[in-house]
Amino acid sequence: MTRLSVLAHALLGMLSTGEMTGYELTRAFDVSLANVWTASHSQIYPELAKLEAAGFIRHTESGPRGSKRYEATAAGRDELRRWLAEPPQPQAVRSEALLRVFFLWMVPPEESAGYLRRQAALHREKLAAYEALAQAIGDCADGPTRWSRISLESGIRYERAMAEWAEWSVARVAPPTASSG
Amino acid sequence: MTRLSVLAHALLGMLSTGEMTGYELTRAFDVSLANVWTASHSQIYPELAKLEAAGFIRHTESGPRGSKRYEATAAGRDELRRWLAEPPQPQAVRSEALLRVFFLWMVPPEESAGYLRRQAALHREKLAAYEALAQAIGDCADGPTRWSRISLESGIRYERAMAEWAEWSVARVAPPTASSG
DNA sequence: ACTGACATGTAACTTGTTACATGATTCG
DNA sequence: CGAATCATGTAACAAGTTACATGTCAGT
Numbered sequence: 001m002t003r004l005s006v007l008a009h010a011l012l013g014m015l016s017t018g019e020m021t022g023y024e025l026t027r028a029f030d031v032s033l034a035n036v037w038t039a040s041h042s043q044i045y046p047e048l049a050k051l052e053a054a055g056f057i058r059h060t061e062s063g064p065r066g067s068k069r070y071e072a073t074a075a076g077r078d079e080l081r082r083w084l085a086e087p088p089q090p091q092a093v094r095s096e097a098l099l100r101v102f103f104l105w106m107v108p109p110e111e112s113a114g115y116l117r118r119q120a121a122l123h124r125e126k127l128a129a130y131e132a133l134a135q136a137i138g139d140c141a142d143g144p145t146r147w148s149r150i151s152l153e154s155g156i157r158y159e160r161a162m163a164e165w166a167e168w169s170v171a172r173v174a175p176p177t178a179s180s181g
Numbered sequence: 182m183t184r185l186s187v188l189a190h191a192l193l194g195m196l197s198t199g200e201m202t203g204y205e206l207t208r209a210f211d212v213s214l215a216n217v218w219t220a221s222h223s224q225i226y227p228e229l230a231k232l233e234a235a236g237f238i239r240h241t242e243s244g245p246r247g248s249k250r251y252e253a254t255a256a257g258r259d260e261l262r263r264w265l266a267e268p269p270q271p272q273a274v275r276s277e278a279l280l281r282v283f284f285l286w287m288v289p290p291e292e293s294a295g296y297l298r299r300q301a302a303l304h305r306e307k308l309a310a311y312e313a314l315a316q317a318i319g320d321c322a323d324g325p326t327r328w329s330r331i332s333l334e335s336g337i338r339y340e341r342a343m344a345e346w347a348e349w350s351v352a353r354v355a356p357p358t359a360s361s362g
Numbered sequence: 363a364c365t366g367a368c369a370t371g372t373a374a375c376t377t378g379t380t381a382c383a384t385g386a387t388t389c390g
Numbered sequence: 391c392g393a394a395t396c397a398t399g400t401a402a403c404a405a406g407t408t409a410c411a412t413g414t415c416a417g418t
Binding site for chain 2: 037038085105146165172
């Protein structure tokens with residue numbers, strides 16, 4: 001194994017938090033990790049096999065329906081810490097939504113304003129969901145939960161900034177007329 | 182051709198703005214589009230060939246060094262407009278930087294604070310660059326430029342929100358002591 | 363018996379990265 | 391004539407998506 005993928009480190013991180021099955025990991029990517037990284041089961045199972053072969057995780061018991069519980073080994077946790085200490089390199093941006101904005105001059109103003117309004121609505125929706133979640137988990141200051149709260153805060157600020165941007169853009173494209181104000 | 186990729190639409194969009202060679206498109210992804218979408222020449226040249234075969238672009242003259250200038254056909258511009266009108270679907274999130282934050286409980290507080298400070302610095306740097314660029318292009322209200330200014334604004338607000346988030350996180354992890362304040 | 367959630371895997375395909383490979387033109 | 395930039399391509403690989411495929415267990 002030349003070098004571990006980001007997904008591999010995500011799995012390693014989850015399995016350092018506690019024992020989990022592939023199925024539970026799959027659900028985690030749909031729920032707690034959804035704000036941060038996504039992966040499907042078809043990617044997860046082969047990656048778990050690779051990580052086990054490389055000695056970074058091991059599977060302990062076998063559960064009821066042929067399920068396997070995995071946990072990180074000492075080598076796995078070391079690799080995770082090494083990865084966490086790597087210098088951050090600026091990441092390539094790829095936003096389909098923003099790319100569309102770049103080419104909105106192609107369509108009439110009503111249509112581009114509509115696009116931006118839909119974007120604003122989507123961001124407002126996500127913002128509300130994140131804020132409700134933050135309210136629900138409260139001001140936790142302990143272990144892993146603390147850090148998931150900090151990640152969530154990033155999502156909150158991101159969605160708020162993007163909602164405000166979309167609303168600002170609408171105003172710039174279709175300024176409120178005297179009659180409408 | 183089953184369905185066009187996002188990259189294909191990016192190329193179609195650029196070639197609706199004006200004639201360009203593959204080389205010029207490659208540079209555009211490094212400069213004006215860098216905030217929005219990235220692609221390397223090894224992806225661009227084959228994609229141009231596919232778009233031409235599908236009749237969405239055509240190449241006009243051949244330049245000095247075997248260069249080919251492409252432009253969008255009417256069918257290409259129609260396809261671009263169709264794509265712009267597609268209902269936006271929420272996109273999968275994948276942020277390696279944020280994933281690391283999720284697992285920062287693994288390392289000592291000094292190290293996690295250091296990580297967040299580096300993140301803050303990177304975002305502040307990008308923010309400054311974007312703001313300088315915004316200052317340089319000014320308050321343009323015409324055609325494509327107007328929309329690139331709007332895209333840039335998204336980058337500015339994003340970097341600012343993320344810088345502020347990182348700084349907030351540092352304070353949460355390593356609160357200023359009475360002696361340091 | 364049937365439905366739904368649990369549970370794991372593989373195959374085919376698309377997208378994106380890194381490295382390889384070549385040649386033309388311009389400037390100093 | 392040498393280096394930088396212009397200019398276009400291919401090949402091998404890594405990462406991610408969608409669809410296919412199978413079987414278990416709990417509840418009704």
